[in-house]
Structure formats: C-alpha cells, structure tokens
Amino acid sequence: MSGHPLVEVRDLAKIFDVSPPWLNRVVERKPRQYVHAVDGVSFQIEPGKTLALVGESGCGKSTVARLLVGLYAPTRGQVLFDGADNAKTLASSGAQALRRRMQMIFQDPYASLNPRWKVQDIVAEPLREHGLISSPAALRERVGGLLSSVGLNPADASKFPHQFSGGQRQRISIARALATEPEFLVCDEPTSALDVSVQAQVLNIMKDLQRKQGLTYLFISHNLAVVRHVSDQVGVMYLGRLVELADKADLFARPRHPYTRMLLDAIPDIHMTGRARTPVQGEVPNPLNPPSGCSFHPRCPHANERCKSERPALLEIRGVKVACHAAEEGRL
Known part of the structure; x- marks a missing residue:
C-alpha cells in the first residue's frame, strides 16, 4: 500500500440549514439561512500516519470528523477509504465491514459512555x-485484553463509568474504539476535557498503539502543543476551509499562512520568557455572513484589495499547500 492513501477527501462540503421555523420567517419576512460548516476541504492520509486538523472553535473540524465516519452525509464532495467511496459503501451491503475498519473517539468522555452500562458491556458492544x-467467556477475555492495552486493569470491567476519572473514561473509549481492530481512528479532541498530565498519558497510549498496530489517525485539536507531539502532517482550518496543509516540521518551522503564524505566535515558549506574547487578533467572523474574498482578510495584516474580492485556492507553494494571495505573490 506504499504511496496509496488509506483516506482521501475530495472537495468535501457540508451545509446546514439553520433557518428559524417557517412561521417566524413568514412573520418576520426573513429568508432561509445556511451555514457552510465545511466548504471544499481536500486532503489525504497515508497508512500508519497521523493528520492533525487545527483551528479555532467553530471552524468545522468536528464536522469533518463526522463526515469521515458517515455520521453526516456530505452536501458535496467525496470521502474515499482504501479507494472506495464511503457514501456508496455505507449504502450497500459492505457498510458493516467499513464501520468495522474505522472508528471514532469522541471529545467528552463523560457524555460518550452509557452511565447505566458496566465497562464490560460498553467495550464488548x-x-x-x-x-x-x-461466547461470554471469550468476550470477558477480549475485553480484559483491550482494557490492559490502554493501561487499565481487566478487573475494571465490572465497574460503571461514574467510578472512573476523566482520563480513565477516555481510555475506556479508546478500548471500545479498538475492539473491532480498526485501521483508521478519527479522534475528535480526545484530550481537551482532561488535565495536562492525564493528556500526556492518553497521548502516549495512542502513540504506542499506533506503533504496535499500524493505526492511521485523523487527530482533531485546537492545542498546537498536542498536535506537535502526535502528528505527521498538519492541516490548519479557518471558517470551514483548509488554509494551510504541510508536514509538521515545515509548518512549525516555516508557517506560510498569516493565520498559522498568528496561532503559533500565541503559544507560550519557555525559552522566550522575556518576549511579549502576540495574542490571536480579532474575532472569527459570523459563519452566517462570512466576509467576501479571503475569509481571513479582516484579521490579516497583509490583506490588500485582491484579498477582499477574490477567494484564494489551496495551491502548492515550495512543497506546502497554502490558500493565501500574499504567500502566492511573495508579499509575506
């Protein structure tokens, strides 16, 4: 499978209808309202690699995650898994086989586990x-092995979720996701609800599992320090679109897009304690009424008239994919 991506996303888009009820629209004479949560995203993930998607809250990262595993149907575009179109596979007799090969770890370990079920039933489901x-005996043995693989005791299978801490619950979620021996895991901010020390433990478990089982990850986060630890490639999203896609080392050493630079400038650096930190400037625009042209132009120090009127395409510039007129024209 060398050189053949396990996951390929082509021009993926998802539009949500967020209109008020019909009567409100008639009385207030308002048109329907739509949110372009994901707007033309394309990327590939090689087998055994990790692509991280980063960006501020509301930029469409979690919607991409749900589109990949089939929880949402795309408005436009394709998700290809091992060369086959997900939408067609999920509508056919091969749906169960596909679901077995891809699993998802959700953001909130308190909401994603059934409080009425014992851990044995959650992981065995x-x-x-x-x-x-x-066979009940084989199930118990397999659940015990899965719990051991994520650093829990097999005896924990007889407990309920409320008897565990947040970090332990997230390990149970990982054990459940690994039960079908998937090839691809979609991780939607799996450590954001955890303490920093517990985050490190969970991330190390995920890295170890990737090495042992050859797992492929899509890792979604807004924490760039976490992304630096786990990813091979990084995609930066802004208002539903990818603005930069690069190898991790390239992106952290030489960020091309002004938004990526802004995000990296906001990270505290222990070696630069005397340097003033640059906060992320401005606010994310209202997704119901996005700016014309490049959606980042109201916050960008390099914006010109072209940026205000023409939407930049994601182009490859010196080995890095970036959607920025200033980068394309060499104005940065």
Whole structure:
C-alpha cells in the first residue's frame, strides 16, 4: 500500500440549514439561512500516519470528523477509504465491514459512555454488533485484553463509568474504539476535557498503539502543543476551509499562512520568557455572513484589495499547500 492513501477527501462540503421555523420567517419576512460548516476541504492520509486538523472553535473540524465516519452525509464532495467511496459503501451491503475498519473517539468522555452500562458491556458492544465474538467467556477475555492495552486493569470491567476519572473514561473509549481492530481512528479532541498530565498519558497510549498496530489517525485539536507531539502532517482550518496543509516540521518551522503564524505566535515558549506574547487578533467572523474574498482578510495584516474580492485556492507553494494571495505573490 506504499504511496496509496488509506483516506482521501475530495472537495468535501457540508451545509446546514439553520433557518428559524417557517412561521417566524413568514412573520418576520426573513429568508432561509445556511451555514457552510465545511466548504471544499481536500486532503489525504497515508497508512500508519497521523493528520492533525487545527483551528479555532467553530471552524468545522468536528464536522469533518463526522463526515469521515458517515455520521453526516456530505452536501458535496467525496470521502474515499482504501479507494472506495464511503457514501456508496455505507449504502450497500459492505457498510458493516467499513464501520468495522474505522472508528471514532469522541471529545467528552463523560457524555460518550452509557452511565447505566458496566465497562464490560460498553467495550464488548462493538464485538457483539459485528458478530466477532459471541461466547461470554471469550468476550470477558477480549475485553480484559483491550482494557490492559490502554493501561487499565481487566478487573475494571465490572465497574460503571461514574467510578472512573476523566482520563480513565477516555481510555475506556479508546478500548471500545479498538475492539473491532480498526485501521483508521478519527479522534475528535480526545484530550481537551482532561488535565495536562492525564493528556500526556492518553497521548502516549495512542502513540504506542499506533506503533504496535499500524493505526492511521485523523487527530482533531485546537492545542498546537498536542498536535506537535502526535502528528505527521498538519492541516490548519479557518471558517470551514483548509488554509494551510504541510508536514509538521515545515509548518512549525516555516508557517506560510498569516493565520498559522498568528496561532503559533500565541503559544507560550519557555525559552522566550522575556518576549511579549502576540495574542490571536480579532474575532472569527459570523459563519452566517462570512466576509467576501479571503475569509481571513479582516484579521490579516497583509490583506490588500485582491484579498477582499477574490477567494484564494489551496495551491502548492515550495512543497506546502497554502490558500493565501500574499504567500502566492511573495508579499509575506
């Protein structure tokens, strides 16, 4: 499979209808309202690699995650998994086989586990659903092995979620996601609800599992320090679009897009304690009424008239994909 991407996303878009109820629209004479949550995103993930998506809250990262695993249907574009179109596979008899090969770890470990079920039932559910193991003794043994693989005790299977801390609950979520032996894991901010020390433990477990099992990750985060630790490639999103896509080393050493530079400038650096930190300037525009041209231009120090009227395409400039007129014209 060398050189062949496991996951390929082509011009992916998702539009949500957020209009008020019909009667309100008639009385107030308002048109329908739409949010372009994801607007033409394209990327590839090689087998065994990690692509991280970063950006401020509301930029469409979690919507991309849900589109990839089939929780949302795309408005436009394609998600290809191992060369096959996800939408077609999910509508066919191959849907269950595809779901077995890709799993998702959700952001909130307090909301993603059923409080009425014991850990044994939570982790065993995918095994039962996919008909992988039916014997109770074999299920107990497999659940014990999965819990051990994420640093928990097999005896924890008899407990309920409320008996665990946030970090332990997220490990249970990871064990559940690994139950079907997937090839691809979509991780939607899996450590954002955890303390910093617990974040490190969970991330190290995920890195170890990737090395041992050859897992492929899409890792979504707004924490650039976490992204630096786990990713091979980084995609920076802004208002539903990818503005920069580069290898991790390139992106952190030589960020091309002004927004990426702004995000990196905001990271505290222990070696530069005397330097004034640059806060991320301005506010994310209202997604119901995005700016014309480049959606970042109201916050960009390099914006000119072209930026205000013409939307930049994601072009490859010196080995890095960037959607920026200033970078394209060499004005940075």
